Amino acid sequence: MSHTEVAPGSSLSAHRRRRELAEAADSRTADVLVVGLGATGAGVALDAAARGLDVVAVDAHDLAFGTSRWSSKLIHGGLRYLASAQFDVAHESAVERGVLMTRTAPHLVAAQPFVLPLTPLVSRGQASLAWAGLRAGDMLRLAARTPRPVLPAPRRLSATEARHLAPAVRASGLRGGLLSWDGKVTDDARLVTALARTAAAHGARVLTRVRALELTGTGARVRDELTGEEGEIRARAVINATGVWAGTLADGIRIRPSRGTHLVLRSQRLGALPAGLHIPVPGETNRFVLVLPQGDGRVYVGLTDEPVEGAIPDVPEVPETDIGFLLDVLGSALDVAVGRDEVVGAFAGLRPLLDTSSGGSPDRTSDISRRHAVLTSPDGVTTVVGGKLTTYRRMAQDAVDAAAAARGLRAAPSPTATLPLIGAASPESLRALPVPRRLVRRYGTEAVAVHALTTQEPALAEPVLPGHPVTRAELLWAVRHEGALDESDLLDRRTRIGVVPEDRAQALPVAHEVLGKASAVHP
Numbered sequence: 001m002s003h004t005e006v007a008p009g010s011s012l013s014a015h016r017r018r019r020e021l022a023e024a025a026d027s028r029t030a031d032v033l034v035v036g037l038g039a040t041g042a043g044v045a046l047d048a049a050a051r052g053l054d055v056v057a058v059d060a061h062d063l064a065f066g067t068s069r070w071s072s073k074l075i076h077g078g079l080r081y082l083a084s085a086q087f088d089v090a091h092e093s094a095v096e097r098g099v100l101m102t103r104t105a106p107h108l109v110a111a112q113p114f115v116l117p118l119t120p121l122v123s124r125g126q127a128s129l130a131w132a133g134l135r136a137g138d139m140l141r142l143a144a145r146t147p148r149p150v151l152p153a154p155r156r157l158s159a160t161e162a163r164h165l166a167p168a169v170r171a172s173g174l175r176g177g178l179l180s181w182d183g184k185v186t187d188d189a190r191l192v193t194a195l196a197r198t199a200a201a202h203g204a205r206v207l208t209r210v211r212a213l214e215l216t217g218t219g220a221r222v223r224d225e226l227t228g229e230e231g232e233i234r235a236r237a238v239i240n241a242t243g244v245w246a247g248t249l250a251d252g253i254r255i256r257p258s259r260g261t262h263l264v265l266r267s268q269r270l271g272a273l274p275a276g277l278h279i280p281v282p283g284e285t286n287r288f289v290l291v292l293p294q295g296d297g298r299v300y301v302g303l304t305d306e307p308v309e310g311a312i313p314d315v316p317e318v319p320e321t322d323i324g325f326l327l328d329v330l331g332s333a334l335d336v337a338v339g340r341d342e343v344v345g346a347f348a349g350l351r352p353l354l355d356t357s358s359g360g361s362p363d364r365t366s367d368i369s370r371r372h373a374v375l376t377s378p379d380g381v382t383t384v385v386g387g388k389l390t391t392y393r394r395m396a397q398d399a400v401d402a403a404a405a406a407r408g409l410r411a412a413p414s415p416t417a418t419l420p421l422i423g424a425a426s427p428e429s430l431r432a433l434p435v436p437r438r439l440v441r442r443y444g445t446e447a448v449a450v451h452a453l454t455t456q457e458p459a460l461a462e463p464v465l466p467g468h469p470v471t472r473a474e475l476l477w478a479v480r481h482e483g484a485l486d487e488s489d490l491l492d493r494r495t496r497i498g499v500v501p502e503d504r505a506q507a508l509p510v511a512h513e514v515l516g517k518a519s520a521v522h523p
Contacts, residue, residue, distance in 0.1 A: 045196065063189070064188065071260075093391060109191075260348060263346050264343065265301060273293040276290060372387030
């Protein structure tokens with residue numbers, strides 16, 4: 001297949017949605033119905049479809065509408081789980097990181113350097129403990145068989161080296177730093193989009209704006225959120241992958257959501273950032289605030305780990321207390337004072353932590369295990385919950401295994417550990433593509449086809465808004481091939497323009513114009 005072509009069957013669009021929703025709601029019975037299209041649900045759809053099962057996957061909103069677009073964009077190797085003796089979770093995380101970086105998504109997941117600055121607030125004992133942790137993390141890499149060229153070794157830095165990699169760090173009293181590497185996904189929502197499109201290429205019907213109103217072991221009552229029409233989708237197995245909302249569709253599921261908040265700053269405020277930062281939280285031994293350059297003129301600063309009580313909102317709000325906490329930690333290490341007025345955006349995601357406590361719950365959600373669980377209700381609905389972005393593939397595999405066993409489905413073994421996602425290729429092939437590197441990091445081999453739109457119509461090469469790299473061609477591609485149905489899909493998930501409200505407002509007319517252009521050509 002040429003790089004200027006699209007993988008057969010992978011294009012998601014409004015037209016395909018209408019057709020496949022009508023097919024799913026007729027009298028036929030699918031093998032598997034997946035509810036939820038975050039990373040885990042899209043991963044389940046891909047896993048089941050790749051095993052040869054007939055799959056329908058629905059979401060009440062859009063791809064990656066919930067938690068999967070609000071992560072730190074890190075593909076963790078499991079270091080933090082070693083500190084709490086969760087060795088199985090740590091090893092699983094390291095293995096899955098290696099799978100993404102070397103086999104399934106090397107176009108989207110790459111090594112990210114981090115500097116932990118040894119400021120006067122970091123005692124020598126804390127520094128020794130942190131260094132021991134980084135060495136243990138490297139042993140995890142070795143155990144997971146991730147090659148050294150993919151993830152370099154940690155090392156100690158002199159004060160001069162630390163300042164070179166982290167110029168924003170305060171020089172006064174700086175003793176040096178610790179350099180480490182972890183995986184970072186270009187964009188978590190783009191990973192979900194790639195999963196969904198790869199599932200579609202294997203025959204899955206991927207349906208956004210379809211809300212599951214009620215689940216049973218043989219299907220779901222659903223509503224088309226665009227028309228209000230209700231119907232039924234029948235399936236031999238039903239998998240609930242709705243994350244923090246899992247308990248609203250299945251009995252006996254207790255979720256303790258944890259809020260992770262990030263701030264968005266303009267890159268010029270902190271200057272050049274050749275590496276990300278781990279800034280220790282004063283007074284705590286194993287908690288850090290991350291500073292993550294995004295390559296699009298923005299920097300993310302996160303994250304918190306706060307319990308959330310009450311009803312689960314569609315889009316979590318960011319409390320001022322979280323913003324103040326993150327700014328205070330920044331101020332403890334940086335030369336540059338960052339004020340509240342310089343926070344141009346903020347977002348929060350809710351981690352779907354499974355509450356397995358029999359008595360009193362842990363005081364902090366940070367104490368709850370990040371293990372995932374697969375549970376099957378008495379009426380036959382399989383729910384997958386817990387876990388994290390890094391381990392979505394293993395969660396999906398376990399969920400399909402459990403559903404197939406519970407419902408007597410004949411399914412081949414999971415092939416997803418070696419199944420490349422749409423756009424994936426070897427690093428050498430990706431480097432050879434004759435298009436801007438930024439496009440390759442977002443689209444992989446399809447970057448050539450996205451870029452070709454600008455040669456066919458030069459106006460599509462124009463940026464959506466001044467100072468931001470996303471072009472009109474990328475919006476058009478999202479409508480034609482990535483299932484974007486409205487302006488929010490384009491600005492908040494297929495691109496991340498929307499995390500800065502000011503930028504979103506400026507880009508909204510362009511998004512509206514592109515949608516009109518696309519619908520005129522493909523009604």
